Amino acid sequence: MARNKGRDNPEINSSSMADIAFLLLIFFLVTTTIANDRGLSLQLPPNPEDIENIDIKIPERNLFKIQINSADRLLVEGEPFEQDVTEIKDFVLNNGRDPESSDSPKDAIVSLKTDRGTSQERYIEVLDEIQGAYYDMYAARIGVTNKEWRDIASDLTDPENRRLYDEGRGLKDGKLEYPMNLSIAEPSKTGGG
Amino acid sequence: MSKFKKKANTKQDIPTSALPDIIFMLLFFFMVTTVLREVTINVKQRIPDATQLRKLQRKSLVSYLYIGEPKKTDQWGSEPRVQANDVFIEPSDVILWVTTEKDKLNEVERDQITIAMKVDREAKRGLVADVELELRKANARKLLYTTLQEMEE
Numbered sequence: 357m358a359r360n361k362g363r364d365n366p367e368i369n370s371s372s373m374a375d376i377a378f379l380l381l382i383f384f385l386v387t388t389t390i391a392n393d394r395g396l397s398l399q400l401p402p403n404p405e406d407i408e409n410i411d412i413k414i415p416e417r418n419l420f421k422i423q424i425n426s427a428d429r430l431l432v433e434g435e436p437f438e439q440d441v442t443e444i445k446d447f448v449l450n451n452g453r454d455p456e457s458s459d460s461p462k463d464a465i466v467s468l469k470t471d472r473g474t475s476q477e478r479y480i481e482v483l484d485e486i487q488g489a490y491y492d493m494y495a496a497r498i499g500v501t502n503k504e505w506r507d508i509a510s511d512l513t514d515p516e517n518r519r520l521y522d523e524g525r526g527l528k529d530g531k532l533e534y535p536m537n538l539s540i541a542e543p544s545k546t547g548g549g
Numbered sequence: 550m551s552k553f554k555k556k557a558n559t560k561q562d563i564p565t566s567a568l569p570d571i572i573f574m575l576l577f578f579f580m581v582t583t584v585l586r587e588v589t590i591n592v593k594q595r596i597p598d599a600t601q602l603r604k605l606q607r608k609s610l611v612s613y614l615y616i617g618e619p620k621k622t623d624q625w626g627s628e629p630r631v632q633a634n635d636v637f638i639e640p641s642d643v644i645l646w647v648t649t650e651k652d653k654l655n656e657v658e659r660d661q662i663t664i665a666m667k668v669d670r671e672a673k674r675g676l677v678a679d680v681e682l683e684l685r686k687a688n689a690r691k692l693l694y695t696t697l698q699e700m701e702e
Contacts, residue, residue, distance in 0.1 A: 370569075373569040374568050374569040374572055377569055377572040377573050377576055378572055380576050381572060381575055381576040381579065384576065384579045384580055384583065385579060388579065388583030393604065393605040393608060393611065393665065393693075393695070394602040394603065394604050394605070394695070394696070394698070395599070395602060395603070395665065395693045395694045395695040395696045396599055396601060396602070396603070396693065396694045396696055397603045397605075397691070397692070397693045398692045398693070398694065399690055399691060399692070400681060400684060400685050400690040400691075400692055401685065401690070402685065402688075402690070403685050403686050403688065404682070404685065404686075405686070470674045470678075471674065471675075472673060472674055472675025472678070473673055473674070473675065474673065474674040475670065475671060475672070475673060475674070476597060476616075476668045476669065476670055476671070476672045476673070476674065476677060476694075477597045477670035477671070479674055479677075480597040480598075480599055480668075480670075480694060480696060481597070481599070483599075483694070484599040484600055484601050484696075487601045488600060488601045491601055502601075506601065506602070506603050506604075507604075509603060510603050510604040510605075510606060511606060513606070542678060542682070543674050543675055543678045545675075
C-alpha cells in the first residue's frame with residue numbers, strides 16, 4: 357500500500373456546481389407540469405341497465421329543477437334565471453314550512469338537466485353552485501368553514517375526519533339526514549351537439 | 550460638492566458563494582412539486598374554473614380522460630374528441646379502456662378507481678354525458694371534473 361501523504365490540493369473544484377444545478381433546474385422546468393388533481397368530485401349512479409324501472413312519484417315540492425338549454429341559459433324552477441343559483445339552501449332547509457318547498461332535507465332533490473348542446477363551462481358553474489350550497493350546509497352543521505369541510509371530506513382515512521364527515525351529513529342509523537340528492541338527468545337532444 | 554463626495558469604504562461585490570445552494574433549493578422544489586408528463590395531450594384544454602374543489606387522495610387510483618377539440622383540426626376535425634392515454638377513442642370504447650385501467654390496479658382496489666375528466670370548457674355536454682353513461686356501464690362511478698381554483702373577489 358503505497359500512500360502519498362501530503363499531496364497538494366486535495367479539494368475538488370466546485371465552481372461549476374452552480375452551472376450544473378442550473379442545467380438540471382432548467383431541464384425540470386421544461387419537462388414537467390405541476391400536478392393538478394383538484395376538481396369537482398361526483399358519484400355517478402349505477403348502470404342504468406341494472407336499475408329496476410319503477411315509476412316513483414316524487415311530489416313537485418320536493419324537486420328543485422334546474423335546466424340549462426343549448427344556449428347556456430338557465431331555467432330555475434320554471435323561471436328564466438340570469439344570476440347564480442342561490443335558493444338551493446332555502447329549498448333544502450325548508451323542513452315543510454313553505455308548502456311550495458321541500459318536506460325535509462332528506463326528501464329534497466336537486467334536479468339538474470342539461471341539453472346536449474350545453475357547454476361544459478356552464479354545467480361546471482351550476483354544479484359548483486349546487487355542491488357549494490350543500491358543502492356550506494354541512495360545514496355550518498359542524499361549525500367549520502366551507503374550505504375546512506372540503507379538506508375533511510377529501511381525507512376520510514383519518515378517523516376524526518370520518519366522524520366529523522358523518523356528523524356534518526347527519527348520519528343516523530345508517531341513513532343520512534342531509535344527503536346530497538343530486539339528480540343529473542340525461543341531456544335532451546333539442547340543441548344538437 | 551465636497552460634502553457629498555465621500556470615499557466609499559464598503560465592499561461593492563455581492564458574495565456569490567451561496568448561489569449554488571439557492572439554485573439547488575429551487576431545483577429540489579421543482580423536482581418535488583412536479584410530475585413528468587406521461588401523455589402528449591392532443592386536445593385543447595381550457596380547464597373551467599370552480600370554487601368547491603376537492604383534492605384527490607390516492608393518485609395511483611386515478612385514470613385520466615381528456616375531452617376537447619383536437620389541436621390538429623385539419624387531421625382530426627373540429628368536433629370535440631375523447632383522448633385516453635395517447636389515442637382518440639370513441640365513447641363506446643370507454644368500457645374497454647376502463648377494464649384495462651382496472652387491470653393495472655390491485656384486485657382489492659379495483660372498485661375504487663377514480664376517473665378524472667379534463668374537459669375543455671367549450672366541449673358540449675352531449676359528448677361528456679355519453680362518456681359518463683359508458684363509465685356507469687363499466688362500473689367506474691367515481692368521477693372528478695378537473696377544474697382550476699377560481700379567484701375569490
